[in-house]
Amino acid sequence: MAEIEIPKLEELEEIREKSFSKRVALITAIFAVLLAVTSLGGNLAMKEMLLSQQQASDQWAFYQSKVMREHLYKTNGQRLEAELLERGSGMKAAAKNKYEAMLKDMRAEEARFGDEKKKIEEEAKHHEEERDKNRRKDPYFDFAEVLLQIAIVLASISILAVSRRTLYFALVSASLGTFLMLNGYLLLFKLPFFH
DSSP states (O other), X not given: OOOOOOOOHHHHHHHHHHHHHHHHHHHHXXXXXXXXXXXXXXXXXXXXXXXXXXXXXXXXXXXXXXXXXXXXXXXXXXXXXHHHHHHGGGSOHHHXXXXXXXXXXXXXXXXXXXXXXXXXXXXXXXXXXXXXXXHHHHHXXXXXXXXXXXXXXXXXXXXXXXXXXXXXXXXXXXXXXXXXXXXXXXXOSOOGGGO
């Protein structure tokens, strides 16, 4: 009859610990991937927020120049209109026609700048909305990064200590971090203390 070797208890413990360590190492790698995706989302939200702020500022500066030009045409038109009222009856017909044509052009330019100003205002407000949306996303990514980093540390500790309890805390931390990361991308809900 062939002899069967029964493994020693220490050997079985070592095999079980190695199996636990491998599983936790795989879980830790998943946490790291989630952290990278979260970091990408946070960086993108920050860049988009800054870009939208710059674009809104540019549009408002452009808007301001249109307002100034509109006002310039309006005041010059009023001055020209006053001149026509004051000297209109004593003017030669050709000069009066020239003044009236200039006044008509000034009114048209004033209206054009007014219309352009409205379009610029809409675009500036759109950029401000984008900025605000990305500003709302940013804290979710920040807290998600922290929770995922804590999860990675706890998972590493659970490997060293061969502690399932520590692994459970890591899983809870990673779950919360993933939840916040997803909300950072999708803005499904609003947590009041983040805003």
